[in-house]
Amino acid sequence: MDSEKVFRPYFHFYFMKTCNSLRKGDCCGHFKSTSDGYLSDGNFFYHKKCGDSPESIQHPSHSLHTLKLRHKPWTEDKLLVPNKCDICGKNIVSVHYRCETCDFDMDLYCAMYPPPDVINSSETHQHKLTLLKEKTEFVCAAKCGKTNVEFPYKCHECDSAFHIDCVWNPLNHPSEVNHSYHSLHPLKLFRGLVPDYSDGKCRLCGREVIDAGLFYHCSSCNFTLDWRCALEPPPQSLLDLKAHDHQLTLLPRLFSFTCNACGLKGYRSPYMCVQCDFMIHQDCLGFPRIININRHDHRVSRVSLLGVVKSVCGVCRRKVDWTCGGFSCHKCPGYVVHSKCATRNDVWNGKELEGVPEEEEDIEPYVVIDDNTIHHFSHKEHYLRLHHANGILYEENKRCNACIHLIGLKSFYGCIDCDFTLHKSCAEFPKKRWHVLHNERLTLVTSKIGFFWCDACHRISNGIRYMHGDKKFDVMCSSVSEPFVHQSHPDHPLYYVPTNEDIVCINGCNRSGVAKVLRCIEDDCEFVLCFECATLPQVVKHRIDNHPLTLCYGEEASGKYWCDICEKETNPKTWFYTCKDNRASLHTECVLGDTTWLMPGSTLKYFEISFEVVLNKSVSRPLCRGCKSHCMYAIILKVPRTTGTYFCSVNCMFGSCGSSNSSFSRSGAGRTDRYISKMK
Numbered sequence: 001m002d003s004e005k006v007f008r009p010y011f012h013f014y015f016m017k018t019c020n021s022l023r024k025g026d027c028c029g030h031f032k033s034t035s036d037g038y039l040s041d042g043n044f045f046y047h048k049k050c051g052d053s054p055e056s057i058q059h060p061s062h063s064l065h066t067l068k069l070r071h072k073p074w075t076e077d078k079l080l081v082p083n084k085c086d087i088c089g090k091n092i093v094s095v096h097y098r099c100e101t102c103d104f105d106m107d108l109y110c111a112m113y114p115p116p117d118v119i120n121s122s123e124t125h126q127h128k129l130t131l132l133k134e135k136t137e138f139v140c141a142a143k144c145g146k147t148n149v150e151f152p153y154k155c156h157e158c159d160s161a162f163h164i165d166c167v168w169n170p171l172n173h174p175s176e177v178n179h180s181y182h183s184l185h186p187l188k189l190f191r192g193l194v195p196d197y198s199d200g201k202c203r204l205c206g207r208e209v210i211d212a213g214l215f216y217h218c219s220s221c222n223f224t225l226d227w228r229c230a231l232e233p234p235p236q237s238l239l240d241l242k243a244h245d246h247q248l249t250l251l252p253r254l255f256s257f258t259c260n261a262c263g264l265k266g267y268r269s270p271y272m273c274v275q276c277d278f279m280i281h282q283d284c285l286g287f288p289r290i291i292n293i294n295r296h297d298h299r300v301s302r303v304s305l306l307g308v309v310k311s312v313c314g315v316c317r318r319k320v321d322w323t324c325g326g327f328s329c330h331k332c333p334g335y336v337v338h339s340k341c342a343t344r345n346d347v348w349n350g351k352e353l354e355g356v357p358e359e360e361e362d363i364e365p366y367v368v369i370d371d372n373t374i375h376h377f378s379h380k381e382h383y384l385r386l387h388h389a390n391g392i393l394y395e396e397n398k399r400c401n402a403c404i405h406l407i408g409l410k411s412f413y414g415c416i417d418c419d420f421t422l423h424k425s426c427a428e429f430p431k432k433r434w435h436v437l438h439n440e441r442l443t444l445v446t447s448k449i450g451f452f453w454c455d456a457c458h459r460i461s462n463g464i465r466y467m468h469g470d471k472k473f474d475v476m477c478s479s480v481s482e483p484f485v486h487q488s489h490p491d492h493p494l495y496y497v498p499t500n501e502d503i504v505c506i507n508g509c510n511r512s513g514v515a516k517v518l519r520c521i522e523d524d525c526e527f528v529l530c531f532e533c534a535t536l537p538q539v540v541k542h543r544i545d546n547h548p549l550t551l552c553y554g555e556e557a558s559g560k561y562w563c564d565i566c567e568k569e570t571n572p573k574t575w576f577y578t579c580k581d582n583r584a585s586l587h588t589e590c591v592l593g594d595t596t597w598l599m600p601g602s603t604l605k606y607f608e609i610s611f612e613v614v615l616n617k618s619v620s621r622p623l624c625r626g627c628k629s630h631c632m633y634a635i636i637l638k639v640p641r642t643t644g645t646y647f648c649s650v651n652c653m654f655g656s657c658g659s660s661n662s663s664f665s666r667s668g669a670g671r672t673d674r675y676i677s678k679m680k
Helices: 108-113 227-231 588-592 652-658 672-679
Strands: 016-020 036-039 045-047 056-059 061-068 094-097 103-109 129-130 150-153 160-163 176-179 182-191 214-218 224-225 247-251 254-258 265-268 271-273 277-280 300-304 327-330 368-369 371-376 386-387 394-400 406-408 412-415 421-422 433-437 438-445 465-468 473-474 483-484 489-496 517-519 528-530 549-552 576-577 605-608 609-615 635-640
Touching: 061 103, 094 108, 103 108, 182 224, 214 227, 224 227, 394 412, 438 473, 576 588, 605 652
Parallel strands: none
Antiparallel strands: 016 036, 036 045, 056 061, 061 094, 094 103, 129 150, 150 160, 176 182, 182 214, 214 224, 247 271, 254 265, 271 277, 300 327, 368 371, 371 386, 386 412, 394 406, 412 421, 433 438, 438 465, 465 473, 483 489, 489 517, 517 528, 549 576, 605 609, 609 635
């Protein structure tokens, strides 16, 4: 049954789905014994009772005014304001109730379960306890190990203090349970830190309990269960035919084993088939049978035993244990993938395809008319004829309509009836393909409307692109597949290895903060290349030289090198373009600029302002209205119906559009005609 979609704007900006979970709520920071809740796309879980909180309430803790539901405030630097609940003194997690008049804040948990001012007796302490409304640092007499500064409950008879959570239990969590997975002794409720002798993990699921602050434990046996497994433990036995042909039994023990499903080591509580000596991690039970992964063009199928193969994993490129299960391709003998690698979030889209018929799609980009003529789907009006390159003549008057680069020294298809051209290599790009940077299949789109930013190299282009949803990739970045061989590192192939850290492109542009890079995975080789560097054209043409320029990947040299375009010094150890006699060392950014991927003759529209993309081929270089320098790039932007209003780059154009003092952004000057009248 599909989950119901709900919209709770105070908690999340998008629709959430209903779900059942016993995890700690991101709404109030507490556990609840009821599992109903809402789950967001970012895996934030909100209890149903919290998510359904009314927008305003009258509360006995603040009877003077109505309290209204509020988001946790942010500073101008996009940082959360560290405000605290005026009832319990704890940091407010997210959404809370507030009275603006009195500057009074109350978290959702206290709104539903306000701690009493006095507790006459509790399971933790036998004397009367009084809640002190003064933030204090104290040692909790319950020996929970927490050291938070908050409002304490105070016993005036024995001069001891307790955290609110250590003595106030409004949800009536049982202090002791008899559990089926530990029948020797009852398990006691613990709050705060785990004992020093414990590994801090739940015996059954292996989740860390230190952050939960609420778990059950047997000190005699060093046996720990987190909150979820205590209330809803995994079944003691099950029959899952996707995982194994026989019934499996859970062994709630700590011992080392090798999982037969994924080939990785395990150290606690596997499911086991005694008859077959088969063991499996609990989280490997749900492996799908048939899936698509973004590293391969065909479907891959789950097998319980890979058999004798000498291949490496198609994702991580490490050795595969053929005695264990994994995924393999029926169409490509020898292509195998580790089970864990195939089901990674950055590799698989989460869709089980068992029972879904595989449709044969026509992804061929053209129909062959004869040996030298094709009919390409991107140019349905006319046929295209093949022109073979001779390796000598550089074609600098034609550009490929797919990648926007000059035809140069490459073979190309040219339209018989118009000036439409495609590199032979670009004409062969399939209409659909998988890519390592996206989990869904991409579609080749030939729409000439508008520009886009490539999600791999972050360059602007208006050429042909691969798309899925809001993801867009230019054809050059889309052509990067694994293994990827680049001339700057010919000895080893490169692979995309995702990371949450920003990387420095140490072997290319040397820029920091790069999120997507290609790496060499050989031992002791730390070669890293960003997608922008990996797809730089090898040969280009610039007005600075009559000969084609070749990309050089840095060299050891003495003396100073100078760029003839910007007339500034270059570092010969970084990439640069050089001419036939190697006397030039031109910055790559000076040769290409940021407009190289825009088609001359097209129109770039931004904020209702149109710019013509034109070649910079006049004898005297025009002056850029943005940076006030002469335009040095081969392709520049011109404001239409003006004689001298140019921008040398997209950055200069956007800078002028974004300037509060510019004619672009002032009220009433947003349209092209009005802007043109000011420029004339």
